[in-house]
Amino acid sequence: MRKALFYKEWTKTRWFLLATLACGVLINIYMLLKIGRSFRFAGHEHLWDVIVNRNQFLFSLQQYYPAISGLIxxxxxxxxxxxxxxxKLSLHLPLKESKIITNMITTILGVLIIALGLNLxxxxxxxxLYFPTQIIQSTIITLLPWYIGGILAYLLVVFCCFEPLWKRRVINILISIALLNIxxxxxxxxxxSKNIFVMIIIPLISLLFVYLSVFxxxxxxxxK
Amino acid sequence: MSNVIECKNLTHYYGERCIYENLNFTVQKGRVTGLLGKNGKGKNTTINIMNGYLQPKSGNCFLLGEPSHNLSPETKQRIGLLIEGHVQYSFFDIEQIEKFYSAFYPKWKKEPYYELMSKLKIAPKQKISKMSCGQRSQVALGLILAQDPELLILDDFSMGLDPGYRMLFVDYLREYVKAENKSVFITSHIIQDLEHLVDDCLILDYGKVLLHKPTSDLLTKFKRYRFKAPKNFKIQNEQFYNTELIKGMIETYSFLNKKEVLNYIKDLYPEIETIDEYKLTLEEAFIGLTGKY
Known part of the structure; x- marks a missing residue:
């Protein structure tokens, strides 16, 4: 049964998952080529100055990619x-409803995390290949909230979609935009870097929102 | 005979609007029961409560002995559900959807499903989203037949179907239900389709069960009567339904036979000597019971 549920979710989402993964890879290739080009034409000193003294982040093009992937x-x-x-069809499948929903969410969330993880x-x-460990660590710390934001975007869309009332759904959308904006x-x-823990807690709490909508x-x- | 559906004291409101109060009915095993009612009289509400997608304000509904809002997986396996509009997973094709559902039902029989698909000349790789409404209805029916449930709940099966597909649906279902001794609870906007299918009619009106009788009783005993309207005609008797004056003639409906009706009318209006009796179709009987408006 679990395999069948995966089959259903995968049939719906596979092309979208593959498309977002491909887009992510293309964005990465573009950014890395651009950095390589800057190294060659502007020189190492200039790039070092941009990163360390001017605090510019070279991978900003990645900022909204995880969130857009989660939404799609x-x-x-x-x-x-x-x-x-x-x-209604899904909830009538001969399994416990909580199990059906958990399976639906974890299946695609798992695949999404793998896709985003591969991309990262x-x-x-x-x-x-270009930067020392310290800069790589700083890059991960900068990118991580955006990637967690992608997971949150996925959960919030699920939360809004399961909500049966349009009026309440609009409120949920506004709450979701506000949360995602953070x-x-x-x-x-x-x-x-000092709020990573909070960034992780928010998606975990929003999982409860999903079950509230299903309920x-x-x-x-x-x-009324 | 045991009950497959039991609704006890169901009460439901949408905001201030009362749909019904203390609604009670049962559906016996092996019977095909048609739920009839005009728009807004609580058919959808009842189906939603039965399917477990609506909590009534009070009262209980039991399917195969379990509360409908909290069915165990084992009981869900024994109930086939057709959602209004023959909704199915349209992103699947014919083979994919069969493969998907077969994993959930131990008694799964794919033969009736593929038999129906080949009858309709639907290719195995055809996507459900690209099918006509009529073809989709047969896919939904085929899947229910393959599931081989004890109880079938079919919500407005005729929605969006042309007469050919409606007849095909009814013929196939009737054959299956009789051969396998299944219990069915069905609703449809096109009452005529149910005439040769349902064993019992359950009619909702004015927030209550107006009638719950075998269809044969309704078709043989419930009649329309017409007679010339006497002066100042007024009738107040619960055994007469929807009495109307139409172009100088009185038209009324009753379960009383012709002799009983004539005697009753003659007692009130001795000048009436004859009345005409008309046999009714299920649709006419429904209108006779609930009125045109």
């Missing part, structure tokens, strides 16, 4: 479920 993948997974209330790994690997306030290197859907919440 969640949309590909959830829109077919809420369209014509197809979620590729970038770090490429960057390590992750993208700055591209200053290491801007979130409301299951109870058949109607407009």
């Amino acid at each position: 993948v969640a949309g590909a997974q959830m829109i077919p479920e809420i369209n014509n209330k197809r979620l 790994g590729f970038l770090i690997l490429g960057a390590s 992750y993208y306030l700055s591209n200053f290197p290491g801007a979130y 409301r859907f299951k109870s058949g919440v109607q407009p």
